[in-house]
Structure formats: C-alpha cells, structure tokens
Amino acid sequence: MEPAEIAKLAATLDLLWQRFLPQMLERIALLETAATGCRNATLTEAQIRAAHNAAHNLAGSLGTFDLTRGSVLARELELMYSVGDGPAPELAPQLTSLAAELQSIVESRK
Amino acid sequence: MAIDNSRARADNRPLEITATVAHKVLIIDDEDDIREVAALSLESVAGWEVITASSGAHGLTRAAAEQPDAILLDVMMPGMDGPTTVGELRKNPATAAIPVLLLTAKVQATDQRRFADLGVKAVLFKPFDPLELSNQIASVLGWS
Numbered sequence: 215m216e217p218a219e220i221a222k223l224a225a226t227l228d229l230l231w232q233r234f235l236p237q238m239l240e241r242i243a244l245l246e247t248a249a250t251g252c253r254n255a256t257l258t259e260a261q262i263r264a265a266h267n268a269a270h271n272l273a274g275s276l277g278t279f280d281l282t283r284g285s286v287l288a289r290e291l292e293l294m295y296s297v298g299d300g301p302a303p304e305l306a307p308q309l310t311s312l313a314a315e316l317q318s319i320v321e322s323r324k
Numbered sequence: 325m326a327i328d329n330s331r332a333r334a335d336n337r338p339l340e341i342t343a344t345v346a347h348k349v350l351i352i353d354d355e356d357d358i359r360e361v362a363a364l365s366l367e368s369v370a371g372w373e374v375i376t377a378s379s380g381a382h383g384l385t386r387a388a389a390e391q392p393d394a395i396l397l398d399v400m401m402p403g404m405d406g407p408t409t410v411g412e413l414r415k416n417p418a419t420a421a422i423p424v425l426l427l428t429a430k431v432q433a434t435d436q437r438r439f440a441d442l443g444v445k446a447v448l449f450k451p452f453d454p455l456e457l458s459n460q461i462a463s464v465l466g467w468s
Contacts, residue, residue: 215369215455219368220455223364223365223368223455226364226368227361227364230357230360230361234356237356237357270400271355271429273429273450273451274429274450274451275357275358275451276451277451278357278358278361278450278451278452278453278454279361282451285451289429292429
C-alpha cells in the first residue's frame with residue numbers, strides 16, 4: 215500500500231475507534247464491577263460470566279486498534295474469570311489494578 | 325494492479341485489460357467492532373468485496389445466497405458458535421465447499437485441537453493487524 219493509503223486506513227480506524235469507544239468503556243465498567251464484587255465477596259455467577267465475556271472481547275479488539283498491551287491485560291483477566299467459581303478474593307487487588315490499567319490505556323488512545 | 329491506459333488512448337492503441345481478481349469474503353462475527361475493522365481491512369488493503377453477518381444463523385443464509393469465495397468465521401458467538409456453524413455449512417451442498425478460516429481470540433491448546441478437527445483452512449488469531457489480515461487470508465488460500 216502507498217503511504218497515503220495507509221494514512222487513510224489509519225484515519226478510518228480512528229473514526230471506528232471513536233464510534234466503538236463507549237462500548238469499550240462499558241466492557242471495562244463490567245470488569246470494575248466484577249473486581250468490586252470479588253473484593254466484597256459478593257461476586258455473582260452472572261457477573262463472572264459478564265466479566266469473562268468483556269475481557270474476551272477486549273482481548274480480541276484492543277490490539278486490532280494498536281493497543282497491544284491492552285489485549286495482553288484483557289487476556290490475563292479473561293483467564294482469571296475462566297475459573298468456575300470466579301477468581302479467589304485475594305486476587306481482588308490484581309483484578310482492580312488490571313481493570314484500572316485497561317481504562318487508562320483505552321482512554322489514552324486518541 | 326492498476327494499468328494506466330492514458331498513453332494507449334493518446335496513441336490510439338488498443339487498451340490493456342486490467343486483470344483484477346476481486347474475491348468475495350463473508351465475515352461472520354457477533355462483535356461489531358471486529359466485523360467492521362476486518363471488513364475495512366479486506367476492502368481497503370486488498371480491494372475485495374466483503375459481506376457480513378452478525379450471527380452463525382445469518383451467516384449460513386448469506387453464504388448460501390451470496391456464494392463467497394471464503395468465509396472468515398468467529399469462534400465464540402452466542403447462539404450458534406463458530407464450530408457449529410462450520411458443521412452446518414458442510415451439511416448444505418450449496419456451502420459445503422466454501423473454504424472457512426476461523427478467527428479467534430481463544431488460544432488454549434484444547435481449543436486448537438478442537439479446531440484442527442473441523443477441517444477449516446486455517447485458524448487466525450485476534451487481535452489481528454488490519455494491514456496484514458488480507459495477506460494472511462490470501463496466503464492460506466493461494467490467492468496471489
């Protein structure tokens with residue numbers, strides 16, 4: 215591809231990112247809710263499933279928008295929520311920290 | 325490959341025929357963002373025609389009606405998932421021979437063994453590079 219075509223593709227990707235940003239942030243909010251539930255030992259089966267799906271979707275999406283580190287973190291969260299009964303309460307600080315870093319990565323993309 | 329026919333027109337010579345192979349690819353994925361980026365990638369980078377479906381069931385209908393040259397199929401979808409969709413495509417004579425490439429964010433070894441048994445052409449992984457996706461597909465399918 216010519217540089218001009220690559221630039222055009224990148225610009226269109228930026229527009230798509232803006233369109234899908236609210237969806238990304240909603241997914242992160244689900245991860246934050248689940249982390250809080252884990253910390254308070256109130257995590258429900260539905261929250262575990264929602265967090266797992268949100269992490270899976272983010273893992274697949276973020277790298278496509280050039281946020282490779284975001285995909286790596288989301289994959290880590292996906293694995294943590296893959297456990298049948300959900301992550302153990304002692305993992306709550308890590309869940310919170312990962313969700314916060316994801317939020318920061320997503321918000322930093324223009 | 326684009327051919328500049330302006331000199332031929334100026335010299336009144338016969339025009340060259342542009343040998344463009346426009347493949348048609350069906351993308352089946354329930355995630356809007358992935359579907360749109362993949363479509364943008366294949367259309368912009370490779371110049372292919374792209375049609376889309378947001379579920380396995382819708383994908384079966386579109387595949388039979390549109391007869392794409394290949395199907396890029398998400399694995400994890402609500403309702404009919406990717407592997408089930410492959411099975412349904414194979415049962416229908418109208419879609420049985422269409423090559424399928426799975427697109428997945430799943431990387432566990434058990435998943436990979438399961439995918440190998442489906443008879444798909446390849447398993448491509450999310451996240452993908454929008455600049456490279458069409459090259460990966462073309463390479464697998466022998467499209468030059």
